Amino acid sequence: MTIGLRQFRYYIAVAEEGNFTRAAHRLRVAQPSLSRQVLLLERELGLALLIRHPHGVTPSAAGADFLVSARAAVKAFDDALQAAKLVAEGKSGRLAVGFLVAAGLDYAPAVLRTFHQRFPGVEVDVREFDFTDTSAGLADGVTDAAFIRLPHDGAVDLDHVVLARENLVAAVPAGHRFAGKAQVCVSELLAEPLIAAPRTGPWRDFWLFNDRRAGATALVGAEASTFESELQAVATGRGVSITTEGARRFYNRPDLRFVSISDAPVSTVVLAWQRGVVSPALRHLLDVAREAPAHP
Structure with a gap:
């Protein structure tokens, strides 16, 4: 006989009920089968776990000690099984979620708040990334999901859910010739020194409007790996930043102006x-x- 959790459960029920009939009813098994399994358990262990008397049974000294261990073993198994089920159902476990600076400000909080309300058993580790990793950890596999802006750099194949599409604006110093304009067009910005991301690739090309330059090279006034340093470069007169409407709400400051771009992607x-x-x-x-x- 191989001792298993079923024998443990049978013994626990008999010891707790003090009676094979009641234990069999509780377990919904036939009493002869229950009695046989407990007897086989005792023989396998070489211990008399129960003291049998005309009106029922009581645990022996060894049986009382074994009962404690049997309960612990069954509980550990049940807990492990339940934990595995919760993970398999997506109701427990961990998620590493990245967000690119200036990409998750509007949208990540609402999504993650709703997710936490529905699945409080899932631990979410939120990590911020700068413009040196526009996949926000996905390319290196350090995040499971990420709030980013397209296009991303990197060879990893990504899928996505679209959360929003934002119009582009130009961030200029307060004294810039565009500062008083309601809007400008892309062609007006092509001759301006622009603040660029530090890595070459699709991300940098998008924000420099390289697809509108007919092969000409953009004038880069400075490189910045964070949005804060990008705006600081603008404020100190090193160039213009191509950014999004959200910057008006989250980064409005007296030394900057945000000008709409009429024909930008x-x-x-x-x-x-x-x-x-x-x-x-x-x-x-x-x-x-x-x-x-x-x-929108």
Whole structure:
């Protein structure tokens, strides 16, 4: 006989009920089968776990000690099984969620708040990334999902849920010739020194309007890896920053002006993940993101 949790459960029921008939009723098994399994357990252990008397049974000294260990073993197994089920259902576990600076300000809090309300058992580790990693950790596999802006740099294949599309604006110093304008067009900005991300690639090309330059090289006034340092470079007169409407709300300051760009492409904010790598918990997060109100 191989001792297993079933024998442990049988013995626990008999010891707690003090009676094979009541224990069999509790377990919904036939009493002869229950009696046989407990007897086989005793023989396998070489111990008399129960003292049998005409009206029932009571645990022996060894049986009382074994009862404590048997309960602990059954509880540990049940707890492990329940924990595994919760992870498999996406109701427990951990998610590492990245966000690119200036990409998660409007949209990440609402999505993550709703997710926490629905799945409080999932621990979410939120990590901020600067412009040196525009995939916000996805390219290196250090995050499971990330709030980013398209396009991203890196060879990793990503899928995404679109959260918003934002119009672009130009951040200029308060004394700049564009500061008093309601809007400018892309062609007016092509000759301006621009603040650029530190890495070459699709991300940097997008914000420098390189697809509008007919092969000409953009004039880079400074490079910045964070949005705060980008705006600081603008304020000190080193160049113009191409950014989004959200900057007006979150980074408005007296030494800067934000001017609309009439014919610029939109910036798309997404919740992204590595294609084909979706855990149950991440699937729930993506469902929450898909339900988020659309933004223009």
